[in-house]
Amino acid sequence: MADLRARLSGVSKVFGDGADAVHALGPVDLDLEAGEFIAVVGPSGCGKTTLLETIAGLTSPSGGHVTFEGAPVAGRVPRGIGVVFQEDASFPWLNVWDNIAFGLRREAIEAAEIRARVDYAISFMGLSAFARAYPAQLSGGMRQRVCIARTLVMRPRLILLDEPFGALDQQTRLLMGDELLRLWRETGATVFLITHAIDEAVMLADRVGVMSARPGRFIELIETGWPASRSSANVADAAFGRLTGHVWSRLRAEAMKALGRDSDIQAGA
Amino acid sequence: MSGPAARAPAEGRRLTDVALLALGLVAAWQALYATVGDVAITPPLATLINAGGLLGSPIFWRHAEATADAFAVSLVIAAVGGVAAGVGLGFHRFSGLVAEPILTALYTLPKVTLYPVVLMLFGLGIEAKIAFGVMHGIIPVILITLNAVRNIDPVHLKTARALNLTAFETATRVLAPAVTPEIFTGLRIGFSLTLLGVIIGEMFASQRGLGFLLMNGINTHDVRTMMAVILLIVVFAVAAGTLLLAADRRLHRGARELR
């Protein structure tokens, strides 16, 4: 189907085997529509990262299958998928410009084209003053912008983000959220965002998926109904409070389940 | 992926791997012998027998004792002196900063080339050998101790003060346990290097000791004795090294659990 960017059918993931097996995820069914912005929230340990890595092809599912633009995803990351990770993934030995250009250099793209795309990405992400700087000289937020720019420059049709703003303070997060929305509108890509921050999910996404505690499955997919022109200003909207409350009411029990399990583990189970 | 149940076969596999490696080395040794012949080396079994023979020979033991005496004294001096100097330099920040690069530079010197000076200062007896051993072993002990003391987490000192401990109590019950694992690592390295220093010293300028036996072996083309001595030295070094390493690991693990 041309309108579908990616589809997950019955995807599950089990780590280990026998008595030590950990049922981390699933089964999960999800359709990602072209151009939509979907956010996934869930308690810690519910398998959100596993879900993202399965879509990306970084992990193979134990059960079910994943397709991207109709073709099965197996073993390798398909072209057209970009990933932004939670940890700082900038290359410390390259400056900002070379970092962003990294993926392009491998393709058979002309130097002029590379320069154009990288320069554009740099100005789009507000990194112009730092093009020759090294990641070690930048703050965490800037480094994440470099990683986003590096992804952006490859013109992905599906962008997966795994808690990209997790290490940042609240205000920076809100601003970065606006940046992400700008990026989404500009590229028309499908965006799949994992976050533990409910307000972030509700503020940014067309749909919010609420996951259960491990093994993670979707409890509910909530439509937010925001217009495409939304921004961090909609935290003032009445609907924002209502939606956030709704998400939390579904999530709370699961979060407590996850917490209970965590304290079991710490007690030495 | 791994739990207690999975560990037993993995250990077993590791032991078989070790056994295979040992067999491989012995086979390579035998093959080398087949290539270069009696003039160069002795094969594994023969070397083992010769080594056994040496262990039964009083002449060998006289030499071994000479090495052991020098080694023991060097070790004590390097250990005590090294730790003392390291502690001092670690606590007195300025001296430590001044001394560290100098010591590091001395560490990269081929100290062997300074042996003639030592001989001139100490004569040709056991004192020179002890000096050789200390020269080699004391520097890593100082450097590692210095770093261990310098990097004591300030939290420990604050905790001691909060608990109103005396200086002595702080030193013995808080600081000493904090630095002991690292100092032990330094001593472990110092052990090996002191042994090396004493043996090389004997190779260069002595009529007694295991190092002398090695050089004598090559001068008189007595390959059998030479190889047997090498085998014994290596076995001793590996055995002592392994024991020290196990103790080192135990100490570090203990420290980690405390934290």
Next chain:
Amino acid sequence: MRGVARARIAVIAGAVALLELLTRAGVIDRLTMIPPSAMAAHLRIMLLQGELDAPMAETFTNISIAFVLSVLIGIAGGLVIHARRRIRRLVDPLLASYYAVPFFVFYPLLITIFGLNRWPLIFIGFGFGAAAMVIATLNGLDRVPHVLRKVARVHGLGRAEEVWRVTLPAAAPHLAAGLKLALAYAFIGVIAGEFILSGTGLGHAIAYAYDSFDNPTMYALMLLVVMLAIGLNVAIHLFEEHLVRRRWRT
């Protein structure tokens, strides 16, 4: 930091000055040691007369070969060992005990196998340095953040490309530390070997001068070796400062 550097220079200068004083005053007699100034003067003459060209060339060649072999085989070995957990589990304890063995005792053995030429020396230098390089490589590879490997896969890098464009650059600071050690060990191993038993090279020249009771030559050569060791250290320090630390300032 300036005060520290000045104090350091003062300590070293003071020690040298003390030595100069004691030897000139005859407290240390001339048969034992000559004044540092005389050492320097004699060294200068020897260098100018080209007496040391041959031994220096010989020693430098041996050290270079030992160093290059250490680095190449060390990094390659490290990559292989790191790739296979089974090999790693086997080799780890061996590496930990490696330096417990007085590797130098193999030197006479190497001479009986290879003959009295440069190869036992190179082997000793290599034996010392390669293990340090392997350990440093393993250290560096361990510390490559997992996320960078994922980035490589997202960009579709093949195995070899990943190693070349991501893994090795990421491990570079640790590899540099290994290079330092490999060089120092090659230096020590080769010169010590030449000193104990050899026909050529700087180490041999010192031993020969000692055996011939030629103190001026012996001390001049010792001074040269000390200066080379210091020079090596300074060069490595500068390399670290400018090339490595500038980028990896974390």
